[in-house]
Amino acid sequence: MVSWFSKLVVASTVRMPKWFVKWVSRRYVAGSELSDAVRIMQRLSKENACFTVDVLGEEISSMEEAQYFYDEYVRVTNAIIEHNLDANLSIKPTAFGLLIDSEKGFQNIKNLVEMASKHDIFVRLDMEDHRVTQDTIQVVIDLHSQGLTNVGTVLQGRLFRTLEDIDNLESQLGPMADYRICKGIYLEPEEISFTTYSDIVSATNSCIDKMLSAGAYCAIASHDVPVIKHAKSALKSFGMGPNIDDPRANAGDKRNAKGNGYEFQMLLGVRGPMRRKLAAEGHRTRVYIPYGAKWYEYSIRRLKENPTVGAQVAKAFLMPWTNRP
Numbered sequence: 610m611v612s613w614f615s616k617l618v619v620a621s622t623v624r625m626p627k628w629f630v631k632w633v634s635r636r637y638v639a640g641s642e643l644s645d646a647v648r649i650m651q652r653l654s655k656e657n658a659c660f661t662v663d664v665l666g667e668e669i670s671s672m673e674e675a676q677y678f679y680d681e682y683v684r685v686t687n688a689i690i691e692h693n694l695d696a697n698l699s700i701k702p703t704a705f706g707l708l709i710d711s712e713k714g715f716q717n718i719k720n721l722v723e724m725a726s727k728h729d730i731f732v733r734l735d736m737e738d739h740r741v742t743q744d745t746i747q748v749v750i751d752l753h754s755q756g757l758t759n760v761g762t763v764l765q766g767r768l769f770r771t772l773e774d775i776d777n778l779e780s781q782l783g784p785m786a787d788y789r790i791c792k793g794i795y796l797e798p799e800e801i802s803f804t805t806y807s808d809i810v811s812a813t814n815s816c817i818d819k820m821l822s823a824g825a826y827c828a829i830a831s832h833d834v835p836v837i838k839h840a841k842s843a844l845k846s847f848g849m850g851p852n853i854d855d856p857r858a859n860a861g862d863k864r865n866a867k868g869n870g871y872e873f874q875m876l877l878g879v880r881g882p883m884r885r886k887l888a889a890e891g892h893r894t895r896v897y898i899p900y901g902a903k904w905y906e907y908s909i910r911r912l913k914e915n916p917t918v919g920a921q922v923a924k925a926f927l928m929p930w931t932n933r934p
């Protein structure tokens with residue numbers, strides 16, 4: 610349920626002048642240029658973080674627009690190599706055309722994953738709303754079946770289907786399954802998703818347990834204390850943790866390449882002290898770095914999609930002690 614306060618924040622924010630939205634979003638968006646993202650990553654490297662880079666923008670209206678994203682991600686890959694950054698790519702399948710022309714969209718994604726694989730760079734398919742859940746999962750399965758294993762997707766704890774998706778992906782990808790698990794930012798219909806905070810937390814935690822017990826690589830993407838606490842205790846019960854090679858027998862051959870089999874992920878600008886604490890404890894922590902010319906459209910769209918984000922941003926702004934960058 611979305612509170613009246615969240616709705617109020619969204620209604621006010623979309624009426625704010627662009628400079629004000631830019632000022633607030635400065636904290637959550639690296640900037641409009643790739644060089645802004647590189648600068649932020651160089652700074653946060655000193656906090657022992659690694660990164661995943663997101664070129665802002667998503668659903669497109671013509672296949673020509675997909676070329677912009679492909680070209681920009683090639684630039685990102687080159688920058689990662691040039692600046693020796695510990696970073697991978699996060700892409701939105703619809704920005705590559707998946708909803709307009711599924712075959713061409715697939716080919717665009719494949720071209721990028723192929724190019725990234727030559728440099729040992731991992732590509733994460735962000736998960737968008739339920740219209741593309743199945744197609745996004747299928748892209749990952751198809752790419753793996755064509756020998757491209759440097760790719761994985763995101764699953765959303767709030768969706769009823771997710772536990773079954775994990776089973777399905779496990780049966781197709783085995784130990785090469787590599788997930789980001791998050792609550793899910795899209796407010797999905799109640800016919801297909803949990804809608805209360807406690808149900809979403811508990812469903813997300815069950816997904817973490819299932820991924821870990823399946824031997825998968827598990828990137829826990831949350832800033833929420835009950836999820837992080839649960840993840841830490843689940844990791845402990847599997848004998849996993851900082852500086853320990855993945856001990857799960859079913860993690861397969863990928864153990865060496867995948868180190869300790871898990872990581873924590875957080876968004877740029879959100880709960881920095883918590884991330885730094887996890888890093889200080891020795892956990893791998895990855896920061897999601899969005900940048901791009903479309904920062905304004907992205908910020909407004911995210912707010913409209915999920916008004917609780919507006920309330921969190923307002924809380925961070927008005928009560929900075931609750932959430933430092």
Ligand code: FDA
Nearest residue numbers: 735736763791792793794830831832833874875876897921
């Ligand atoms: P919750 O929303 O309860 O937040 C816990 C606390 O963190 C809040 O009380 C607040 O203090 C702080 N906080 C969280 N988000 C904030 C924000 N935006 N601004 C300010 N403070 C904030 N979703 C999706 O559907 N598909 C995807 O591909 C991804 N990818 C992704 C990558 C990464 C690295 C992260 C961290 C998250 C995603 N998400 C996502 C978003 C995710 O599904 C979820 O909506 C947010 O992480 C918020 O949920 P939390 O678990 O952080 O809890």
